[in-house]
Amino acid sequence: MSGGPxxxxxxxxxxxxxxxRFDLAASALAGISRAHxxxxxxxxxxxxxxxxxxxxxxxxxxxxxxxxxxxPPDETLIPExxxxxxxxxxxxxxxxxxxxxxxVHPSAGHATGTLVHAxxxxxxxxxxxxxxxxxxxxxxxxxRLDKETSGLLMVAKTDAxxxxxxxxxxxxxxxxxxxxxxxGAAPASRGRIEAPVGRDPRDRQRMAVVAGGREAVTxxxxxxxxxxxxxxxxxxxxxxxxxxxxxxxxxxxxxxxxMRYGGGVGxxxxxxxxxxxAGLTLxxxxxxxxxxxxxxxxxxxxxxxxACGIVSDRLPVGIGAAMVEAP
Numbered sequence: 192m193s194g195g196p197x198x199x200x201x202x203x204x205x206x207x208x209x210x211x212r213f214d215l216a217a218s219a220l221a222g223i224s225r226a227h228x229x230x231x232x233x234x235x236x237x238x239x240x241x242x243x244x245x246x247x248x249x250x251x252x253x254x255x256x257x258x259x260x261x262x263p264p265d266e267t268l269i270p271e272x273x274x275x276x277x278x279x280x281x282x283x284x285x286x287x288x289x290x291x292x293x294x295v296h297p298s299a300g301h302a303t304g305t306l307v308h309a310x311x312x313x314x315x316x317x318x319x320x321x322x323x324x325x326x327x328x329x330x331x332x333x334x335r336l337d338k339e340t341s342g343l344l345m346v347a348k349t350d351a352x353x354x355x356x357x358x359x360x361x362x363x364x365x366x367x368x369x370x371x372x373x374x375g376a377a378p379a380s381r382g383r384i385e386a387p388v389g390r391d392p393r394d395r396q397r398m399a400v401v402a403g404g405r406e407a408v409t410x411x412x413x414x415x416x417x418x419x420x421x422x423x424x425x426x427x428x429x430x431x432x433x434x435x436x437x438x439x440x441x442x443x444x445x446x447x448x449x450m451r452y453g454g455g456v457g458x459x460x461x462x463x464x465x466x467x468x469a470g471l472t473l474x475x476x477x478x479x480x481x482x483x484x485x486x487x488x489x490x491x492x493x494x495x496x497x498a499c500g501i502v503s504d505r506l507p508v509g510i511g512a513a514m515v516e517a518p
Contacts, residue, residue, distance in 0.1 A: 224361025342468025
């Protein structure tokens with residue numbers, strides 16, 4: 192096909208390649224983000240003249256590209272009935288308030304009991320679908336939270352909604368807000384951390400600030416402090432793996448309860464990282480209107496704050512969502 196970007200509901204897009212990198216040509220043809228195109232290339236769902244190629248391969252221009260936007264369902268995934276707390280839902284998406292301890296999608300050691308299994312079970316019970324374009328084993332998934340991080344996570348019910356949300360992530364127009372309790376005092380009341388993040392050469396299970404790592408930017412604001420801890424509001428501007436945990440450890444402010452990154456047991460005996468995805472601002476795929484969702488601290492985190500005497504009027508109350516009115 193030729194012309195501008197295709198409608199999002201199209202499943203397979205074909206057309207001539209532009210000259211340059213394969214991932215950029217696939218992105219331009221299908222009207223998707225470069226990161227999304229790279230995932231499709233890795234999955235073998237984007238081809239050059241019918242053959243697989245690497246994302247970095249250079250094209251002359253004019254080659255026939257084929258981009259399959261939808262992925263076949265993974266028949267090995269069995270829907271499970273796992274209760275979910277919902278902050279927002281419409282016909283195209285929902286926002287889940289994920290508890291700590293719940294893994295987002297299946298991986299080594301987590302073949303069952305994940306958020307994906309719960310979403311499949313919920314969709315089956317309601318006779319609904321989930322977006323299929325993020326890849327096999329990732330129905331409806333747009334982004335992820337670490338197992339021990341709680342809070343808001345968006346899920347797409349349709350391919351069009353999944354493409355819209357992935358595009359917003361690619362363009363960095365979705366704003367995420369996290370609450371973190373860190374050990375120590377912030378260097379300023381507000382600041383920005385700009386430090387590349389990559390695999391820690393001394394511990395491959397960790398990420399760290401390393402030369403040659405990927406660009407990573409985090410804005411922070413100190414909300415309150417007490418008993419040697421500081422409550423921070425974090426706004427990541429990039430989405431690297433373990434970005435917040437690595438950036439704060441780099442500042443010498445490890446997250447309370449984060450054993451892997453040096454936070455130790457948190458106040459009140461907290462044994463999980465005090466990191467909560469408390470806010471999301473995005474454009475709703477159903478009508479492109481701006482909306483905001485919020486999630487209050489779960490009881491174990493609220494208890495940890497109380498244990499060190501920290502009080503703040505900036506904490507969200509309850510869970511929910513509302514449209515953002517234009518100024």
